[in-house]
Amino acid sequence: MSQQDRPSRATEAFFGRRRGKPVRPAQAAALESGLDAYRLDLTADAPSDLRTLFETEVSTVRLEIGFGGGEHLLQRAIEAPTTGFIGVEPFVNGMAKMMMAVRARPLANLRVHDDDATRLLDWLPPASLDGIDLLYPDPWPKKKHWKRRFVSPVNLERFARVLKPGSKFRFASDIDTYVNWTLLHCRAHGAFAWQAAEAADWHRPYEGWPGTRYEAKAIREGRRPAYLTFVRK
Numbered sequence: 519m520s521q522q523d524r525p526s527r528a529t530e531a532f533f534g535r536r537r538g539k540p541v542r543p544a545q546a547a548a549l550e551s552g553l554d555a556y557r558l559d560l561t562a563d564a565p566s567d568l569r570t571l572f573e574t575e576v577s578t579v580r581l582e583i584g585f586g587g588g589e590h591l592l593q594r595a596i597e598a599p600t601t602g603f604i605g606v607e608p609f610v611n612g613m614a615k616m617m618m619a620v621r622a623r624p625l626a627n628l629r630v631h632d633d634d635a636t637r638l639l640d641w642l643p644p645a646s647l648d649g650i651d652l653l654y655p656d657p658w659p660k661k662k663h664w665k666r667r668f669v670s671p672v673n674l675e676r677f678a679r680v681l682k683p684g685s686k687f688r689f690a691s692d693i694d695t696y697v698n699w700t701l702l703h704c705r706a707h708g709a710f711a712w713q714a715a716e717a718a719d720w721h722r723p724y725e726g727w728p729g730t731r732y733e734a735k736a737i738r739e740g741r742r743p744a745y746l747t748f749v750r751k
Contacts, residue, residue: 545618558604568643572629573626576601580594581647601648602628639679656668669700671703687747690744710751711751721745
């Protein structure tokens with residue numbers, strides 16, 4: 519996508535703080551070396567075939583936006599070595615944790631982006647992804663901040679552009695208002711069909727779901743997660 523065709527980011531700020539506690543020296547070293555090895559270079563043109571981004575032969579490519587500490591992304595990448603995974607996490611501490619993990623266990627089917635996910639989405643070629651996961655994104659619970667939620671008409675248009683027909687957008691959250699928000703926005707967009715035959719379907723974790731620390735905390739505090747799946751028409 520050319521610069522002039524990219525949606526404006528003047529009002530977009532979908533993630534909060536970039537840093538938490540200071541990273542330890544070992545984490546800082548792993549972060550520096552890991553980003554050198556795994557970070558995507560968005561200053562270069564995106565390849566027409568995303569499979570060429572990986573050091574190993576992969577058959578499909580998936581994107582996870584906001585992987586947090588990387589629990590889900592790491593397990594998926596280990597379990598599916600013939601799938602290429604692109605992980606986005608602008609929070610330095612989360613990326614440092616992930617880079618520590620791949621230093622101990624390198625993954626040839628992984629690439630990462632440590633900045634705004636919309637920049638990556640605009641960089642990707644049309645119909646190039648086999649799936650997008652948006653798991654426990656920042657809910658921005660105050661109504662005045664709802665415009666900062668990642669699920670929005672402009673970002674759903676980005677998803678629709680880069681997803682292949684028949685591929686899936688998966689969304690998980692423990693915040694009821696954000697779940698309803700996502701259902702309404704996906705229905706209004708028109709490019710996504712919600713896959714749920716009965717009420718129990720959207721409270722059933724995805725197959726092989728490893729869980730996350732955030733999810734465990736939500737359950738302890740009495741919030742019931744929802745797992746939505748939308749198919750790109």
